[in-house]
Amino acid sequence: MNEKEKYVLCIENKIFSDEHDDQLARYRAEIEREFPDCRRRFVFLTPNSGEASESDWLAMGYGDVLDIIDRAVETAAPAPETARFIADYMDTVRRNILGDRELEDICKRIYAKHKRALDLIYEHRPDVVSTISNCCRKWIGEKAGNDKTIKLRKDTGDKWDTVFTTNLLPRLLPGIDEPSGIWGEYGHCVYQIHVNDDKDVPRVRLQLVFNFDGLDERLRGDCEEVIHAIEEVYKKVRIGKRWCIAWATDYSSVPIDSEEEWDKSLAKTLDGMLRQLKRFEGKLSEKQ
Structure with missing residues (x-):
């Protein structure tokens, strides 16, 4: 919340689960009740910009988040240690949330060659x-x-x-x-x-x-x-x-x-x- 500008940003982050029990409607009503005099923006954040059940919620994906961070880093030019931390975070998001195409291909080849091998290989089967x-x-x-x-x-x-x-x-x-x-x-x-x-x-x-x-x-x-x-x-x-x-x-x-x-x-x-x-x-x- 930005108290000076009277602006509230509400983000519902869904990575490994779906909406349920009218969450977005309930969250919006609660924010409107708590901050009646503020401008409000509602963001529904999912790995691939999944559509929200409520029209008041703006759909965003983690690709959009990475684009925003990338532009901010380019503009702000943070210190080397900070830049490395940000780069590690972005790599983690790409690998664990967005999916890494090259890594997927490697896992597919390993699984095809060693179908009865370790549980770790089994976990990396094509989803x-x-x-x-x-x-x-x-x-x-x-x-x-x-x-x-x-x-x-x-x-x-x-x-x-x-x-x-x-x-x-x-x-x-x-x-x-x-x-x-x-x-x-x-x-x-x-x-x-x-x-x-x-x-x-x-x-x-x-x-x-x-x-x-x-x-x-x-x-x-x-x-x-x-x-x-x-x-x-x-x-x-x-x-x-x-x-x-x-x-x-x-x-x-x-x-x-x-x-x-x-x-x-x-x-x-x-x-x-x-x-x-x-x-x-x-x-x-x-x-x-």
Whole structure:
């Protein structure tokens, strides 16, 4: 709380559990009752920006937190000992909360080679999110092999996101496929198959993601025009200083624990999402 500015920031941090018993509504009511004369902001913090059940709560992910810390360190230039402490904290968050792609791959190879080995190796088996993401990468790889308008980006993405692009984006935004610091040679705008596991059943959706780092004023303006058109076509858009995420489809559940052939069910779901994406792009083309 900032008493001078009469401002209260309330953060509900969920890492390894879900919402329950109307927590957010109860917490908001309590803060409003305790600080009636203050401006209030409610933040729902999860590893991957999980949606809050209450509209008054702003969804944030630990990736957002790391971006804020990174900018603060760059601006403040802390003492070496402090900088090392901050770097260790950021590495811990990436490894234990966000997931480390390289470490995951190493664990997968060890487990495949020594299936009956130590309990430690057993603990590092691929988890639900990684298993679903692997199926998503296999699916989009097969689609890219049959549809030349789709390109799979095998060396980008992370535990939660499978990255691909289509031919439409460079046509709408000439220059958007120039190399970026996030996706390298694949530019500043990609599609992601995003896996969310913050509910009882994991879910997937298709989303269009912009990264504004390094864009000149003209291209940033072109991006904003396209984003505005997306808001007219499909209302669910979240815009930040460095990022914009547009929902190309809604979430769909993945019955990994309830269906024996869940991977086939997932493939059918993704087929339907791809058809929605084609319609999404068609409407977007009409707006430009």
